[in-house]
Amino acid sequence: MSKVEKPDYWQKDLVHGRDLSELTTLNLGPTHPATHGIFQNVLTLDGEIILDTEQTIGYIHRAFEKLAERRPFYQIPTLTDRMNYCSSPINNMGWHMTMEKLIGIELPKRVEYMRVIVMELARIADHIICNTIIGQDAGATTPFLYVYQWREKIYDIYEEICGARLTTNMGRIGGWERDFSDLAWKRIRHIVDELPAGLKEFDSMLLRNRIFMDRTIGCGPIGGERALAYGFTGPNLRAAGVDYDVRVSDPYCSYQDFDFIIPVGTNGDTYDRFTVRQEEMRQSISIIRQALEKLEKLSDKTSLRADVPEWVLPPKEDVYSAMEPLIWHFKIVMGETEVPAGEVYHCVEGGNGELGFYLVSDGGRTPFRLHLRRPCYIYYQAYPEMIKGGMLSDAILTMSSMNVIAGELDA
Amino acid sequence: MPGFVVKAERDQLVKDRVAAFGEKVTAITQEADLVCIHVKKEAVHELLKTLRDELGFAFLTTCCGMHFPGEAQEFGMVYHLHNMRAGHRIRIKCRTTANDLEYPTATDLWPTANWMEREAWDFFGIKFKGHPNLKRILNMEDFPAFPMRKDYPLEDPTRQDKDDRFFGR
Structure with a gap:
């Protein structure tokens, strides 16, 4: 295994007044149950205090950027699925919207x-x-077993919408492949009605739990300024007190029609990251509820696609029964439609x-080139700075609270 | 028709400030919603620093390498900067020839550039002067090539059915 090259100032180690032979090198990973993914950290420890970390990543690198250069546009969502596989639909939609921006399609509100x-x-x-x-790594197994059932219910909804649970490949460029079934709508309503109570239960287990608070407050902190310099975004940045959210700063997909709050923390520690995510879930439920209301008010109850036949795959039953959709289907799949040359960045x-x-x-x-800005990859480089001087067990908690997903990290 | 907003007033501020760079900025173009500044390599660090300190582009969203085989300026770096306060993004492009693949590092401006530049080194072989730890990041240490270069084959080279003709170029 690779050995950490200790910087010069430890050769003397005047600061701690310790013999270098007292330092321990510990491999955390590549396959360690607490890292929740395949990546390695070579830690240099003084007792249980972390002095230095060397990160090795790339264990599941699959060259998505290279693969994308040899895949027609409609085959790329399957690559995006496998980045942050905990929230594949967001990645799918992000890609569809990038293409829509390039082609210049506007979608019906219903879609x-x-x-x-x-x-x-x-x-x-x-x-x-x-x-x-986070609860699991702090020693509380209960939420991991009980709250996870809500994730299962959400995966049931995915399954009803697109047939897959984890790597969803959901939606198409320019719209949806098919309408949500009645069962899917019923399940979505069920989540909206029942999940708040589930979250409350989750809160009552951890939020004011003395042990959990002692464990997480002040654990792996990062300030707003440092977080921005390290390119943090998302809940981790908001936990550090910066209210940046792409949904508000660059609204896409009609997010400007919704009313929601961006929760922010103050210390940027594990507890703040936990609470910010808890509140974001509540805001998400409220957004879904608003979306359901808006859909009910819309006079348009059927549209599923933008009216751009040269780009949007027609419904399968039409392809089998009508001439025009068959032609478009063939042209799209064979790559005979004209793609404008140009460059777009969409986030x-x-x-x-x-x-x-x-x-x-x-x-x-x-x-010609597709570059993916993966938030995990960018903020994970701050990890050594966040855990330096802390305890080993805090390093585990910090990592799980940063939500480092190996698929997104390595792309 | 297009589903994006062009922030023309903000763009003008950038254009006015960048005018002081004279010939070091070779072109300013509009690419969809973003203004793109094409800059010569010797001025890229100065430009990034000016944009960060004077115009509020304090956030480096991403930077990545590019390869355009057959062109005189074969390689390039693309930076995306973000002024979060004003909600304004810009793109900076800096091209170079294959013989001169060393850029000034941006790690002194943004620590986050560290891994992004390591990625550009790993995949394109672009070097960064002053980078604290420039080694491969996603590929293994002794990987023999720079795989994102266009001349690195993705498919099995003996296959007849997967050449560029089938992908429209």
Whole structure:
């Protein structure tokens, strides 16, 4: 295993007055149950105090940016699924919206509200995973077992909408592949009605729990200024007190029609990250509720796609029975539609922060270059600074509260 | 028709300030909703610093390498900066030739540039002068190539059915 090269000032180690042989090198990962993913941290410890960390990542690097250069545009959502696999629908929608920005399509409101519902469900699922795992790593197994059932219910909704649970490949460029079924709507309403009580139960287990508070307050803190310098976005940045949210700063997908609060923390520690995510889940429920109301008020009850036949895959039953849709289907799948050459950057508020797609198109059937701004990859580099001088067990909690997802980290 | 907003007044502020760079800025273009400043390599660090300190672009959203085979200026770096207060983004492009692949690092301006530049080194072989720890990040240490360069084959090179003709170029 690789050995940490100790910086010069430890050779003398005048600060601690200790012999270097008293320092321990510990491999946390690559496969360690507490890292919740495949990445390695080589820690240099003095007793149980962390002095230095060397990070190694890339264990599940799958070269998505390279693969995307040889895939037609409509095949790329399957790559985005596998980035932050805890909230795949957000990644899917982010990609569809990037393409829509490049082509210049405007969508019917109904489609956008349906997307908002799915994206907020994904955000809830993502935050449930992160927050219950914080509990788990702090020693409370109960939320991990009980609150997880809500995630299962959200996955049931995905399954009803698109047939898949984890890697969803949901939606199409320009709209939806099919309408939500009655069962899906029923399940969404069930979540909106019942989840608040579930979250309250979750709160009562951890939020004012003395042991949990002692464990998490002041654990792995980062200030707002440092967080911005390190490129933090999403709940981790908001926990540090910066109210930046892509949904508000650059509204996409009709988020400007919704009324919601951006929760912010003050200390940027594990407890703040936990509470910010808890509140965001409540705000997401409120957004879904508003979206359901708006959908009811809309006179348009059927539209599922933008009216751009050269880009939006037609419904399958039409392809089998009518001439025109068959032609368009063939042209789209064979890549015979004209893609404008151009460059767009589009970002969405993913589960972990600003998920950006920088797409360069030269008019070919595939992107010329697709760069993915993965929030995890960018903020995980602050990890050594956040855990330095803390205890080993705090390092575990800090990592789980940052919600580092290996798929997104390594792309 | 387009689903985005162009912030023309903000863009003008940037253009006015950048005019002082004279010939070091080769072009300013509009790409969809963002203004893009094309800058020569010797001035890129100065430009980033000016934008950060004087115009409030305090957040480095992302920076990434580019490869355009067959062009004189074969490689490039693209920076996306964000002024969060004003809700304004810009793009900065800086091209270079294959013989001169060393950029000034941006890690002194933003610590977050560290891994982004390591990624550009790992995938494109672009070096950064002054980078504290420039080594491969996602690929293994002894990987023999820079895989995001266009001449690195993705598919099995013996296959006949996967060349560029099938992808429209």
